[in-house]
Amino acid sequence: MTNVRSTDAGFTLIELLVALAIFALISVAGVMLLRSGTDTQIAVKKRLEEMALSHRLANSLEGDLAQAIARPVRDQSGQAVPAFTQGDATVSGALFGFVRAGWSNYDAAPRAGLQRVAYVLEDGALKRLSWPMLDGAAPADAATLLENVASANVDYRDDKGQWRGDWSAADADALPRAVALRVTVKGKAEERLLFLVGPQTRVPPASIETSPDQ
Structure with missing residues (x-):
């Protein structure tokens, strides 16, 4: 009878x-590696969404402020409103408001190509407000x-080149x-966004000098 070796009997316990x-x-x-990759994807997606919102705000402000014009308006009660306002008594949380040109009219609606807009901080959200008509x-x-948004503050540069908080x-x-907008999102450092206002064809009085040859 042939002896069977122990190695042929299978694995031991x-x-x-x-x-x-x-x-x-x-x-x-494997699970940890998969989880790490998933967490990274979620973090990257969240960061990209935050960057998209920040860029959306910057693009909106840049487009509006670059086309700001000196056009006073009238509110619903008929009261005169300056061309550029800090805050608005009729709009809760308004930071500033103005009139911009270049309002596209693709459907040929019976309105002007000018648009009154305002940027407001309401319930922790920075919003863009617009009016269908300029007056009333x-x-x-x-x-x-x-x-x-935890806080939003605005500084203004006047024709003398001075920055002011009002x-x-x-x-x-x-x-x-x-205009310099200082925005603080909850859990993040303050971000300062700087924008030129209007076509920048105005010459500040302080910079007008007569050359020696004149």
């Missing part, structure tokens, strides 16, 4: 336990540009030369 332990370690490593109209629904001009047609 210890060998099976060692194999299971190795498979368990490989499985845990109520504002339309606001478009949210940035959420989770905008009040005796001339109803006066526009600031630039």
Whole structure:
């Protein structure tokens, strides 16, 4: 009768336990690697969404302020409103408002190519408010540009080149030369956005000098 070697009888219990332990370690490593990749994708997606919102705000402000014009308006009660205002008594949370040119009219609606707009901070969201008509109209629904905003402050550069925290001009047609918006999103550092106002064809009085040859 032929003797059967112990190696032909299968794996021992210890060998099976060692194999299971190795498979368990490989499985845990695979799950951790998969989870790490998923977490990275989620973090990248969230960051891209935040950047998209920030760019949306910057693009909206840049497009509006670059086309700002000196056009005073009248509110619903018929009261005169300067061309550029800091805040608005009729709009809750308004930061500033003005009239811009270049309002596209693709459907040939019976309106002007000018648009009255305002940027407001309401319930932790920075929004763009617009009016269907320049004078005597109520504002339309606001478009949210940035959420989770902890604070928003505005500085204005006047024709003398000075930055100021308020905008009040005796001339109803006066526009600031630039606007700096300081925005703080919850959990993040303050971001400062700087924009020129209007076509920048105005020459500040302080810079007008007579050359020696004149």
